[in-house]
Amino acid sequence: xxxxxGEMAAITVAYSGVxxxxxxxxxxxxxxxxxxxxxxxxxxxALQNDGADLLFPCKDHPSDKAANVQMHITxxxxxxxNGPGKLVSTVKNKNGTSTYxxxxxxxxxxxxxxxxxxxxxxxxxxxxxxxxxxxxIDFYILPESYDKGAGLIAEQKKYLAFYEKYLGPFPFRAxxxxxxxxxxxxxEHSTNIAYGNQFKYDxxxxxxxxxxxxxxxxxxxxxxxxDWRDFWIHEGFQSYMDTLYQEHLHGKDAYMKAMxxxxxxxxxxxxxxPREPKIAYQVYMSEPDYVNSDxxxxxxxxxxxxxxxxxxxxxxxxxxxxxxxxxxxxMEKFTDGRQERLVNTDDFLTIAEADSGMELDWLFEMYLRxxxxxxxxxxxxxxxxxxxxxxxxxxxxxxxxxxPFNMPVDIVYDGKTQRVExxxxxxxxxxxxxxxxxxxxxxxxxxQ
Ligand SMILES: [Zn+2]
Numbered sequence: 001x002x003x004x005x006g007e008m009a010a011i012t013v014a015y016s017g018v019x020x021x022x023x024x025x026x027x028x029x030x031x032x033x034x035x036x037x038x039x040x041x042x043x044x045x046a047l048q049n050d051g052a053d054l055l056f057p058c059k060d061h062p063s064d065k066a067a068n069v070q071m072h073i074t075x076x077x078x079x080x081x082n083g084p085g086k087l088v089s090t091v092k093n094k095n096g097t098s099t100y101x102x103x104x105x106x107x108x109x110x111x112x113x114x115x116x117x118x119x120x121x122x123x124x125x126x127x128x129x130x131x132x133x134x135x136x137i138d139f140y141i142l143p144e145s146y147d148k149g150a151g152l153i154a155e156q157k158k159y160l161a162f163y164e165k166y167l168g169p170f171p172f173r174a175x176x177x178x179x180x181x182x183x184x185x186x187x188e189h190s191t192n193i194a195y196g197n198q199f200k201y202d203x204x205x206x207x208x209x210x211x212x213x214x215x216x217x218x219x220x221x222x223x224x225x226x227d228w229r230d231f232w233i234h235e236g237f238q239s240y241m242d243t244l245y246q247e248h249l250h251g252k253d254a255y256m257k258a259m260x261x262x263x264x265x266x267x268x269x270x271x272x273x274p275r276e277p278k279i280a281y282q283v284y285m286s287e288p289d290y291v292n293s294d295x296x297x298x299x300x301x302x303x304x305x306x307x308x309x310x311x312x313x314x315x316x317x318x319x320x321x322x323x324x325x326x327x328x329x330x331m332e333k334f335t336d337g338r339q340e341r342l343v344n345t346d347d348f349l350t351i352a353e354a355d356s357g358m359e360l361d362w363l364f365e366m367y368l369r370x371x372x373x374x375x376x377x378x379x380x381x382x383x384x385x386x387x388x389x390x391x392x393x394x395x396x397x398x399x400x401x402x403x404p405f406n407m408p409v410d411i412v413y414d415g416k417t418q419r420v421e422x423x424x425x426x427x428x429x430x431x432x433x434x435x436x437x438x439x440x441x442x443x444x445x446x447x448q
Pocket of ligand 1: 212216234235238
């Protein structure tokens with residue numbers, strides 16, 4: 001039957017088979033057939049990089065979210081099966097199995113359409129959003145871990161307060177804040193965050209994995225990259241939030257220290273936001289081997305935001321961050337999916353320029369569109385015999401292909417900080433007194 005453009009058609013696709021066992025979950029995905037510590041069955045699925053077509057037929061591209069999803073999962077008793085959205089009903093079958101019927105009515109990325117099954121216990125709690133709405137927190141936890149559950153929920157509430165403060169209301173408050181204990185490390189499965197960090201908290205009692213995966217409810221599930229080439233918007237923004245949480249807990253010095261520590265692992269081999277379409281493995285791991293994790297979309301993406309914060313100042317930066325999450329106050333009210341957006345890197349450029357009143361394309365070109373870092377060349381000329389000027393400092397940005405880069409830098413001398421503006425990638429400064437320190441706090445991402 002021929003169909004015309006715009007005509008609706010309902011299509012039933014029947015499929016069956018044995019799903020692939022995940023070779024290296026959650027990075028190289030598929031099914032996990034595991035056992036809990038006491039020997040019960042523990043089933044899990046993670047398939048972000050490979051795509052949900054490992055599990056079911058779909059248009060497997062980040063730009064194509066499912067408008068709504070129903071999952072009907074039948075498992076042997078006493079296993080409990082859970083997924084994204086809300087539990088509509090549980091049907092006890094006569095053959096010693098139960099069917100769990102789940103429904104998600106917010107648009108959802110196909111790689112979030114997964115389930116977990118184990119003899120889970122459910123810990124339910126509530127959280128009051130900054131909007132005043134109360135939302136459920138549901139944590140599906142193994143019986144062996146049950147005693148640790150309350151501690152993780154207490155942490156989760158702190159993360160909710162942090163994200164709502166900086167980005168706006170939790171986007172899925174009409175659904176739930178969902179966490180499920182998994183045999184793999186973790187994944188941002190919307191409204192049912194996979195948590196496999198085994199309750200390993202740091203000295204502050206913080207669980208970095210839960211903070212990170214939960215944050216993806218904003219940077220992945222609320223704000224979704226429209227192509228893999230823009231996935232730094234998921235991982236870079238989220239990594240920035242991971243470090244910002246240090247400032248939230250301990251103040252600016254702790255944030256600066258944590259950010260500078262990120263610099264060690266940068267590869268600088270491929271652009272963070274390439275212009276050509278990519279597949280998942282190309283952005284999460286470096287070509288051509290796809291085995292050695294690249295990771296620049298995480299840490300280098302976060303550092304780019306850090307440098308942007310320095311350039312445009314806190315007020316404009318935090319406005320831009322919030323507007324990237326929710327462009328308007330009106331959108332903060334929605335919970336039915338209208339608050340979700342597909343975005344690309346240029347969308348953030350537009351927002352950052354609007355909030356700062358500055359032209360920023362040169363900054364995005366340098367740090368996101370090509371892989372090499374600018375290098376600050378410093379020449380010092382000591383002056384003899386002049387009682388006032390003791391040193392002339394010449395600064396110049398050495399950039400790939402002579403790209404324009406008028407990035408200011410801080411110099412500190414005599415206990416004072418001065419921001420040195422650049423012109424044609426250069427600046428000259430006269431220094432009085434003690435010898436200067438250049439960008440001592442590490443605000444600007446540059447070649448070391
Ligand atoms: Zn992540």
